[in-house]
Amino acid sequence: MRVDSLASSPGAAESGATGSVRPPGFYTLFRTEFILAVRRRSDIVNPLLFFVTVLAMMPLGIGPDPEMLARMAGGLIWVMALLATLLSQESLFRGDYEDGSLEQLALQTQPLYFSVLAKVLVHWLVTGLPLAVLSPLLGMMLNLGEAGYWPLFMSLALGTASLSLIGAVGAALTVALRRPGLLLALIIMPLYVPVLIFGTGAVQAALDGYGYGPQMAILGAILAAAAALAPLAAAGAIRISLEN
Amino acid sequence: MQFQFENFASFLTMNGHGPYVWAAYGVAVMVLVALVVAPLLRQKKLRKEFSRQLRQEEARHRAAAQRKAQSEPAATA
Amino acid sequence: MSWQWFHRLGSPRWFYQKTSGWLPWLGAASLLLLAVGMAWGLGFAPQDSKQGNSYRIIYIHVPAAFLALAGYYIMAICGAVGLIWKMKLSFVVMRAAAPIGAALTFIALFTGAVWGKPTWGAYWVWDARITSMLILFFLYLGVMALSGAFAREQSGDKASALLALVGTVNIPIIYKSVDWWFTLHQPATLKLTQASTIDPSMFYPLITMIAGFYLFYAWVLILHTRSLVLQREWRTQWVRELLEKPAPAARA
Numbered sequence: 001m002r003v004d005s006l007a008s009s010p011g012a013a014e015s016g017a018t019g020s021v022r023p024p025g026f027y028t029l030f031r032t033e034f035i036l037a038v039r040r041r042s043d044i045v046n047p048l049l050f051f052v053t054v055l056a057m058m059p060l061g062i063g064p065d066p067e068m069l070a071r072m073a074g075g076l077i078w079v080m081a082l083l084a085t086l087l088s089q090e091s092l093f094r095g096d097y098e099d100g101s102l103e104q105l106a107l108q109t110q111p112l113y114f115s116v117l118a119k120v121l122v123h124w125l126v127t128g129l130p131l132a133v134l135s136p137l138l139g140m141m142l143n144l145g146e147a148g149y150w151p152l153f154m155s156l157a158l159g160t161a162s163l164s165l166i167g168a169v170g171a172a173l174t175v176a177l178r179r180p181g182l183l184l185a186l187i188i189m190p191l192y193v194p195v196l197i198f199g200t201g202a203v204q205a206a207l208d209g210y211g212y213g214p215q216m217a218i219l220g221a222i223l224a225a226a227a228a229l230a231p232l233a234a235a236g237a238i239r240i241s242l243e244n
Numbered sequence: 245m246q247f248q249f250e251n252f253a254s255f256l257t258m259n260g261h262g263p264y265v266w267a268a269y270g271v272a273v274m275v276l277v278a279l280v281v282a283p284l285l286r287q288k289k290l291r292k293e294f295s296r297q298l299r300q301e302e303a304r305h306r307a308a309a310q311r312k313a314q315s316e317p318a319a320t321a
Numbered sequence: 322m323s324w325q326w327f328h329r330l331g332s333p334r335w336f337y338q339k340t341s342g343w344l345p346w347l348g349a350a351s352l353l354l355l356a357v358g359m360a361w362g363l364g365f366a367p368q369d370s371k372q373g374n375s376y377r378i379i380y381i382h383v384p385a386a387f388l389a390l391a392g393y394y395i396m397a398i399c400g401a402v403g404l405i406w407k408m409k410l411s412f413v414v415m416r417a418a419a420p421i422g423a424a425l426t427f428i429a430l431f432t433g434a435v436w437g438k439p440t441w442g443a444y445w446v447w448d449a450r451i452t453s454m455l456i457l458f459f460l461y462l463g464v465m466a467l468s469g470a471f472a473r474e475q476s477g478d479k480a481s482a483l484l485a486l487v488g489t490v491n492i493p494i495i496y497k498s499v500d501w502w503f504t505l506h507q508p509a510t511l512k513l514t515q516a517s518t519i520d521p522s523m524f525y526p527l528i529t530m531i532a533g534f535y536l537f538y539a540w541v542l543i544l545h546t547r548s549l550v551l552q553r554e555w556r557t558q559w560v561r562e563l564l565e566k567p568a569p570a571a572r573a
Contacts, residue, residue, distance in 0.1 A: 243479075
């Protein structure tokens, strides 16, 4: 699968012509991943459907009282976004591990860091960002105050990127296991705590009429740190999993 | 320094806080004891397993030696 | 040459033989300190003016919480040493440290909850420290689950070492964020009485218990490591000889 799409990319075609194999750059890899992700439509749609379905269950579980829903909406949406990201993460490296292309990526001269970063970026584009875009709609259904829409979108857009990065470490650690689903949740959930706290904190602050700049700044700082460190850890984890 | 309670009964009840204090100490001591016992049990199991395997090996050796002893006269004959 | 001790330290056999002599001393010292500390804390330390006798739980709660956190760092450092210097023994210590740390975290959680009932009127309060402890507990469980999930032992070693390291980077962030979250949501009625200065008569037994817990941790960590070493080195000559020794009847 990957070999086909790489062959059709300009970088691979050139290297094929000259006879020397040049590793695909960050952009080529990103483009390939993106095209692949868009073609596997269920991978994009399923997390979103999960997100919407579970959130629709919430009022059925806790009752339709608008005031109570309004108080819980921010937290509920955030926790569900967390779960949707986590569940979609399991397949992040799986296909590539099973068909052997993950090994090829690990053998390339280009640092694995950038390959992981490209994959995570694509994962965020097809899950985190759509979740963030959809969130104001769900906020409306759960009676979230209007002041919360924008901070909800912004905090989710920033926060899910961190979630994707952190989750990539877990996905890489468990890729060699047969059924990683619950284990992945167990090892990654505790690491999600700071993002969840500051994400919901931003929404709550906006609803209470305060500025939510500090929370967004902290979410940005977490994202910066995660972008610098998480792909490194994930790259190490991939090498460990490939030894298995 | 002196004992803070008038008698043993008041030591147990601790002005109504007894159940909490004793439950906390009891569970903590139980967990600590389990932490010490667990590796000792594992070693014991390991020893048992090992001696079992050793016996099996010896039985196999003996059987092999017997077979050898039986086949040897046949070879010389 | 000067690194010889370091490499020798990595040898499970050397570790096993060296620690045999330490064990009785460590065990006796830690049990003595724990017994003295418990008796002192339960019976001889004065009653707290605000919390009454329930405060005596502190003599278990605080040392356990100390070591639960320190134990995570010990586990992560051992994992890092194993990853960097490919030291077998280091991974074994890491694996041994995980259940011990989880058990101590459980003690801290349980005693905290029991202490909460007479103090706050509820067993479980989403207090910043208790919540952080709960997350630490999950981190421990994650490391344990991951280390056991691999069929190949070395993969489990490395994977859980990496996870422990990632957790280490996260622990300060988690603590700070939970702290911030608690100040945000703290209901006015649950304001904790500030433990300003602790009286020496209450402090000395606490110090005794903390020292006892540290020694106990070292003792139990060595015990667990030794049994894991035997399990792993099961096929080597020295373990066979060692296991044969106390039962010479089997040889005859």
